[in-house]
Amino acid sequence: MTTAAAVADFRTYPLICAPSGVQSLADRINLEWADGRISPFHHLWLRDNCPCDRCVYSVTREQVFEIVDTPDDLKPTATHIDNDGCLLIDWPDGHHSRFDPGWLRAHAYDDVSRAERLAGIPQSHLWRSDLQIPVFEYTVLMNDNSALLQWLLAVRDIGLTQVRGVPTDPGSLKLIAQRISFIRESNFGVLFNVQSKADADSNAYTAFNLPLHTDLPTRELQPGLQFLHCLVNDAEGGESIFVDGFAIADALRSEDPKAFQALCEIPVEFRNKDRHSDYRCLAPIIALDALGRVAEIRMANFLRGAFDTSVEQMPRLYRAYRRFIAMSRESRFRVMHRLNPGELWCFDNRRTLHARNAFDPATGARHFQGCYIDRDELLSRILVLQR
C-alpha cells in the first residue's frame, strides 16, 4: 500500500490485485484489474472520494469538500495509472486526485465486488438446546485484549456468553462492562439491582416467574447487550432460561410462514409506566434487515399493551403471537442454568430472549446486578481490537 494516497481511515487496504488499465466512458471510467475484473467508477464518485489534504482534513480524517459544489456533468481531463498502481485523475478546475489501488478495490461497486463484501459480513450462528454456552474468565478478559476480542465475537455471533470469576462486590459489573465501552443508562439507572422489592416498578423486581422476553421493548432502540451479574443466590428457584430468538424466528418462518409474516408486519405496543415515567413503543415483534434476515426480536408479554389492529387482522395477530410464544416454550430451543455468585451472563438482548423461574425469597437472599451496552459500542470495540 502506498502512503502517498493514504485514505481517510484507520484501516489499511492491502493491494490484493493491481489495476491493469483504465477506460473512459461518458459518466464513468472502467478500471480493469490484473485478474480481469472490471470496476466502473462514476466521475462524481471519484471526485467525491478524493483523499487529498484539501478534500479531507488530515487531523479528523473527515471530509471538508462537498460534492454538491461540482457540476452535474463533471469529467476528468486525464486519467492515468502510475508506477505504484495508483489511479491519478486531473479535474477541469486543476484539482488532482490520487487513489490507492487497495482502497479502490475494497470500495469497488461492480456486482462481483459487492457480492464479495456481502459474503464477508459476519453471520449469526443459530443455536438450540444443545448449545455449549461459551464461557470466559474475568481476570483474562480484564488483562488480555485478544481474549476480550474472542468474547466480543461470541457475543456478536452467538449472542449468549457466560463470564466466571467476577468479584461479587456490588458495582464490580461496571469494570468488565467498561472493558467494552460506556454503559447505556435507562430509566432503571446505570446499574440496576434485580431483587424482590415490595414497591417493585417492574415484574423483574418481584419473585415471580418471568416469561421469555427482551428488556426494554418499550424503547425505540432496545438495549443491545445485557449483563446480569450474580452477587448472591441463596434462594430456591430463579434459574435463568435462554432461547435464540433468531432461531425461533427462522423455524417459524419455515414451519408457519403466515405467522412469521404477521409478526414482521403488525406493530404491537409495549409500555412501561410508573409514577415518574411513561414509555411506549409501537413496533413489530420481528424486524428484518435490508437483506430480509431477522435482525431483532421485540417481546415481553408483561410489558405489552392491548393489541390495536383492524378487526380483520386481530385473529391473525393472536394466532401468530401465541404460536411464537408456544415455540419459545418448546424444549428444543431452551437452555436453562442456575447462575452462581461470581458469574455473569452477557447476551444480545435484541436476539436472545431470557426468562427466570420463580424463586422463593423465604429460602434465602438473591441479588443480581445488571446493565446495558449498545450494539454500536460492541461493534466499534471489535473493529478497534481487530485493527
Add this chain to the structure above:
Amino acid sequence: MTTAAAVADFRTYPLICAPSGVQSLADRINLEWADGRISPFHHLWLRDNCPCDRCVYSVTREQVFEIVDTPDDLKPTATHIDNDGCLLIDWPDGHHSRFDPGWLRAHAYDDVSRAERLAGIPQSHLWRSDLQIPVFEYTVLMNDNSALLQWLLAVRDIGLTQVRGVPTDPGSLKLIAQRISFIRESNFGVLFNVQSKADADSNAYTAFNLPLHTDLPTRELQPGLQFLHCLVNDAEGGESIFVDGFAIADALRSEDPKAFQALCEIPVEFRNKDRHSDYRCLAPIIALDALGRVAEIRMANFLRGAFDTSVEQMPRLYRAYRRFIAMSRESRFRVMHRLNPGELWCFDNRRTLHARNAFDPATGARHFQGCYIDRDELLSRILVLQR
C-alpha cells in the same frame, strides 16, 4: 369511571359514551354504544386484557397472565353489562372479567375508533425561513412544570427552541437537561465541549464551517434531542443555521419524487473513527414511519462513507443526494442566529439539521457545551406532565 374495574395504567378513561348492548358472535362480541357505534372485541382479546388482580400484578401494573395458556377457541359462558356500564364476562374455567366502559371505548379497534385515535396523534408543524423560534426562560422552566410542558411540546412539534437566561458555568447545561430526564452518553462523553482543538477527533471541534447535518448519524439510533449551550462567544463568525429537515423532505417529495424515493430506499454509510473507536451505520437518509410520514433525516456530509450501491443506482443516488443538499442551502428553508452566552438551542436532532459558519479563533474565545437526550425520554416526560 368505576374504580372497581380499574385498568393497569396511570391514565384515566372518562366515560364519553355508554355501552347499550352486547351481541355474541362465533369468535367475538359486538359491543353497541349509545351513539350507535359498534365495536367488535374478539374473545381472545378480552381474555388477554382482563384487568383483575389475578391477571395483572397490582403493584407493578404489569400482566402476569399469558394468553398462550388459553385454548384457541375460548368463548365466554356469559356476557352482561352492569349498572355502571361495565362489561362483565364469565369464562369456562370460572374466571370473571370486568371491563371499564371508558377503557373499552379508548381501546376499541373498529375502524371508526382506530381512525379517531390516529387523528389524535400529534403532528409536526413544518417551518421555513420565517419561523419565529419559540423562546423560553431558564428560571421559569426550572420552577414551573406547566412552562416545562410547553417547552417540551414545542421541541416535539416544532423541533427547534431557544432557552435564555441559562447560567454560563460549565456543566450548568446538565441541570436543565435533567429537568427532562437523564442524559444520553455517547463516545464524545456525557457533556461535550464544542471548541476548536488542535487534536480534534471531529470537524465539529475545529473552526471550520460545518454543513447542515444531524449529530451521530454513525449510530443505529441518532440522538433525539440535541442541546447546544453558549458559555463564551467572542470569536467572529460561528453563527448557527437551522433548517427543518422534514419540511425539505416534504418539498422534495412533491418537487422531485424520484429523488425523494431514492433517499428513502438506498442506504448510505456514515462513519466516525478515531484511535479509540470505529462507528459505522448503514441506513437511508430519509426514514418513513408506518404511515408513510417522514420520521427521520440522517445526514452529515463529513461523516459519510463512500457510496456503495449498484452501478445502475449510483447516478440516481448522487442526483438525489446533491438535490437534497442543494435544497437545504436555499434561503427559503434557512434560519440563522448567533447564540449569545447564557443562551442555548434545544432541537430535534433527527429532524432539524444544524450548521455552523466558520469562525475565527484569533478574534476571541468560543466555547459551547452540548448533550443529548432521546425522544423516548422526551415523550415519556410529556406524558407524565400531562397526567
